[in-house]
Amino acid sequence: xxxxxxxxxxxxxxxxxxxxxxxxxxxxxxxxxxxxxxxxxxxxxxxxxxxxxxxxxxxxxxxxxxxxxxxxxxxxxxxxxxxxxxxxxxxxxxxxxxxxxxxxxxxxxxxxxxxxxxxxxxxxxxxxxxxxxxxxxxxxxxxxxxxxxxxxxxxxxxxxxxxxxxxxxxxxxxxxxxxxxxxxxxxxxxxxxxxxxxxxxxxxxxxxxxxxxxxxxxxxxxxxxxxxxxxxxxxxxxxxxxxxxxxxxxxxxxxxxxxxxxxxxxxxxxxx
Amino acid sequence: xxxxxxxxxxxxxxxxxxxxxxxxxxxxxxxxxxxxxxxxxxxxxxxxxxxxxxxxxxxxxxxxxxxxxxxxxxxxxxxxxxxxxxxxxxxxxxxxxxxxxxxxxxxxxxxxxxxxxxxxxxxxxxxxxxxxxxxxxxxxxxxxxxxxxxxxxxxxxxxxxxxxxxxxxxxxxxxxxxxxxxxxxxxxxxxxxxxxxxxxxxxxxxxxxxxxxxxxxxxxxxxxxxxxxxxxxxxxxxxxxxxxxxxxxxxxxxxxxxxxxxxx
Amino acid sequence: xxxxxxxxxxxxxxxxxxxxxxxxxxxxxxxxxxxxxxxxxxxxxxxxxxxxxxxxxxxxxxxxxxxxxxxxxxxxxxxxxxxxxxxxxxxxxxxxxxxxxxxxxxxxxxxxxxxxxxxxxxxxxxxxxxxxxxxxxxxxxxxxxxxxxxxxxxxxxxxxxxxxxxxxxxxxxxxxxxxxxxxxxxxxxxxxxxxxxxxxxxxxxxxxxxxxxxxxxxxxxxxxxxxxxxxxxxxxxxxxxxxxxxxxxxxxxxxxxxxxxxxxxxxxxxxxxxxxxxxxxxxxxxxxxxxxxxxxxxxxxxxxxxxxxxxxxxxxxxxxxxxxxxxxxxxxxxxxxxxxxxxxxxxxxxxxxxxxxxxxxxxxxxxxxxxxx
Numbered sequence: 001x002x003x004x005x006x007x008x009x010x011x012x013x014x015x016x017x018x019x020x021x022x023x024x025x026x027x028x029x030x031x032x033x034x035x036x037x038x039x040x041x042x043x044x045x046x047x048x049x050x051x052x053x054x055x056x057x058x059x060x061x062x063x064x065x066x067x068x069x070x071x072x073x074x075x076x077x078x079x080x081x082x083x084x085x086x087x088x089x090x091x092x093x094x095x096x097x098x099x100x101x102x103x104x105x106x107x108x109x110x111x112x113x114x115x116x117x118x119x120x121x122x123x124x125x126x127x128x129x130x131x132x133x134x135x136x137x138x139x140x141x142x143x144x145x146x147x148x149x150x151x152x153x154x155x156x157x158x159x160x161x162x163x164x165x166x167x168x169x170x171x172x173x174x175x176x177x178x179x180x181x182x183x184x185x186x187x188x189x190x191x192x193x194x195x196x197x198x199x200x201x202x203x204x205x206x207x208x209x210x211x212x213x214x215x216x217x218x219x220x221x222x223x224x225x226x227x228x229x230x231x232x233x234x235x236x237x238x239x240x241x242x243x244x245x246x247x248x249x250x251x252x253x254x255x256x257x258x259x260x261x262x263x264x265x266x267x268x269x270x271x272x
Numbered sequence: 273x274x275x276x277x278x279x280x281x282x283x284x285x286x287x288x289x290x291x292x293x294x295x296x297x298x299x300x301x302x303x304x305x306x307x308x309x310x311x312x313x314x315x316x317x318x319x320x321x322x323x324x325x326x327x328x329x330x331x332x333x334x335x336x337x338x339x340x341x342x343x344x345x346x347x348x349x350x351x352x353x354x355x356x357x358x359x360x361x362x363x364x365x366x367x368x369x370x371x372x373x374x375x376x377x378x379x380x381x382x383x384x385x386x387x388x389x390x391x392x393x394x395x396x397x398x399x400x401x402x403x404x405x406x407x408x409x410x411x412x413x414x415x416x417x418x419x420x421x422x423x424x425x426x427x428x429x430x431x432x433x434x435x436x437x438x439x440x441x442x443x444x445x446x447x448x449x450x451x452x453x454x455x456x457x458x459x460x461x462x463x464x465x466x467x468x469x470x471x472x473x474x475x476x477x478x479x480x481x482x483x484x485x486x487x488x489x490x491x492x493x494x495x496x497x498x499x500x501x502x503x504x505x506x507x508x509x510x511x512x513x514x515x516x517x518x519x520x521x522x523x524x525x526x527x528x529x530x531x532x533x534x535x536x
Numbered sequence: 537x538x539x540x541x542x543x544x545x546x547x548x549x550x551x552x553x554x555x556x557x558x559x560x561x562x563x564x565x566x567x568x569x570x571x572x573x574x575x576x577x578x579x580x581x582x583x584x585x586x587x588x589x590x591x592x593x594x595x596x597x598x599x600x601x602x603x604x605x606x607x608x609x610x611x612x613x614x615x616x617x618x619x620x621x622x623x624x625x626x627x628x629x630x631x632x633x634x635x636x637x638x639x640x641x642x643x644x645x646x647x648x649x650x651x652x653x654x655x656x657x658x659x660x661x662x663x664x665x666x667x668x669x670x671x672x673x674x675x676x677x678x679x680x681x682x683x684x685x686x687x688x689x690x691x692x693x694x695x696x697x698x699x700x701x702x703x704x705x706x707x708x709x710x711x712x713x714x715x716x717x718x719x720x721x722x723x724x725x726x727x728x729x730x731x732x733x734x735x736x737x738x739x740x741x742x743x744x745x746x747x748x749x750x751x752x753x754x755x756x757x758x759x760x761x762x763x764x765x766x767x768x769x770x771x772x773x774x775x776x777x778x779x780x781x782x783x784x785x786x787x788x789x790x791x792x793x794x795x796x797x798x799x800x801x802x803x804x805x806x807x808x809x810x811x812x813x814x815x816x817x818x819x820x821x822x823x824x825x826x827x828x829x830x831x832x833x834x835x836x837x838x839x840x841x842x843x844x845x846x847x848x849x850x851x852x853x854x855x856x857x858x859x860x861x862x863x864x865x866x867x868x869x870x871x872x873x874x875x876x877x878x879x880x881x882x883x884x885x886x887x888x889x890x891x892x893x894x895x896x897x898x899x900x901x902x903x904x905x906x907x908x909x
Binding site: 001002003004005006007008029045047048049050051072073087089231232233235236238239240241242243245247248249250253269270271272 | 640641643645646647648650653677678681682683684685686687791794820821822823824826827828832835836837839842844849850851852853854857858859860862863866867870871874875878879
């Protein structure tokens, strides 16, 4: 099959998360649902409208992908509007993965900005599946407003049932909000971890990731153990269209998951 | 965007302001597709095709022509009010058209030269694009517009997706079509490198230089192009003239012509 | 890149062990045609040497030369009857391996149906060493990774390649600097060297199907003199490169020079028109267009040539990452000469000089590199 031809997937379930965010469970119409690793993405095609890369935010049994999508463009709007039983196209999974097991024996910092929590949900899943292998786990989440916070119920469950220190900060509080306000980096002071014996998984807007990663490294976390998920324009997902280059990297193949050690110098160059 | 609810055929209106009708005629020129269009859309108001004026509101309005009179400035506000989605078609509607050349001179002087009874002429000082008066949902460029692109805009509207109308230069289409570069191989002045694609590189396909009828592309380094056009023998008045045609007041072309004027 | 690089395999010598000499190309054209190939070769059209289908060797541009300089191309009349007396033509082989636009699939209701790729049997006559090298580069892009492209493979395999060793390099050629020419050493079915006094062609065989064609046409074994004359043609051509460039260490120094003032200088001359990328035989970047028909019943995706000089190319979240011409030109040049190695294990430049000739403002990559170095 041509690498640009998607396979038909049925929308098995559709759960509205927030005003503009929807979580879809997609299962193949025929054939297998290829296995994936945390941090990988698929290309999802809305019939006739277009195709976008979407990180996988979970697995549903038997054989289905879970994707959380925010309606920001024509394609994501069309995907968010799909109904149960609709058919979309899926290619992948593609890209590099978070090596969660490499954090065994270490404290773990998971830092999410906005929709960045969606792919990190698979990391949390791995961590709690083998909770005893890891030291302290801190999950820090930055979100626009209290109402745009993803997965609030799961956050509570992770905190209560799995010994994860969950901290949330918002840009714009509403009247009910009692928590902190500002940049997600502020939350690094609120969680406990031993920097030199820590690993970090970071996903969010470029600016947020740069700030968090730089802060973590300043505190003593080795740059090679701070791992980001980078975003560039991805058209093909298979290294043939050239759009997602970041210097030497083709982010669809060499990313999206890249260590800060590798990414820091590249992210520092304007318009790279 | 707003495709109407199921069962309802969206209503299309075509409006004309100061223009030559050429872009409206592009719709009639869609001979093979016209029946399919009529199957998907109710052509509710289209003076070129019929004299019946359907009452609003309209789901999709195609607007041709520029605003040159006070009455038209009022009428286009009405069009906006009765249209869910408004798409301007052609250089007049998107850039003021060739009649915007008046912007570089005194319109009263023109009227006194052209008309026997200039006092009968009530016209504005400038010819302005529709977007200068009301919010526009999409601008389709060209003098005239390209039939393929018009169909794409209508189809995209029906499918509720973004029309595939790239803003890159004519050169992309020119090379894809397999034309030889007239500028490099023949020394023919060509505005292709600073002009938005959409025509399918029509003129270069016939060994003519592009004359910019789709208006400035997304990146216009006209100073660099002007340097090259001068070495091909273009005079500064010629340079001013090539930018001052159908899209003369579009900022990058205005700047390009003024650069040539200043350098002269 | 991971995975096997599985380029098109060209079997070594076939049944014709020796180089041969032919006195006319007419039997070759006829043999290729009767083997089922459309023969596409250089012809004169629209004031340039263009690739077009030919039915006779008489349509080849005998006596035609070219003058190529930055931003400048003109045909010239030669004072001999050399059939291949010109340098790289505006057309490379790219449109035969990677068409400017191809429809990939259609979707009706819930069915996704691939569109059968067109892979016409074409014999390309007159392919230069730089273009063969470019095909090898594209093979790595489309076949060498984890996601090989079966349509590309079919098109590639349907091409019968008749190379011509360059006798008359152009003013913008620098294949010697890039180590790709002027003599074709691999990747061809047949390779011709045009020899004068008397006018004849030495043919080397590069594949079994090449050998079959040679067997089918009148030929005679090449003499030591023929071979020596052919070697002399390539040696002379190598000494006549219009340009040179020193790319030693370019992988290190070019990406490191991201703040060099020369980028601003070249940005003042760059139109961001995409011509360099369109004429480049290795530039592979593409984009997809998803459309529907009027009824909305059939959706279709096509893939078309794109360029890193467009704004959409790097658009993320509604804004381009590389908004300035500076950023876009730097991306192109750095990718072509340096980061291509990181991604595909080879340089992206084969020294054909097309980007120099066909840049409307005459930007010369060899000059830019020497200024940045």
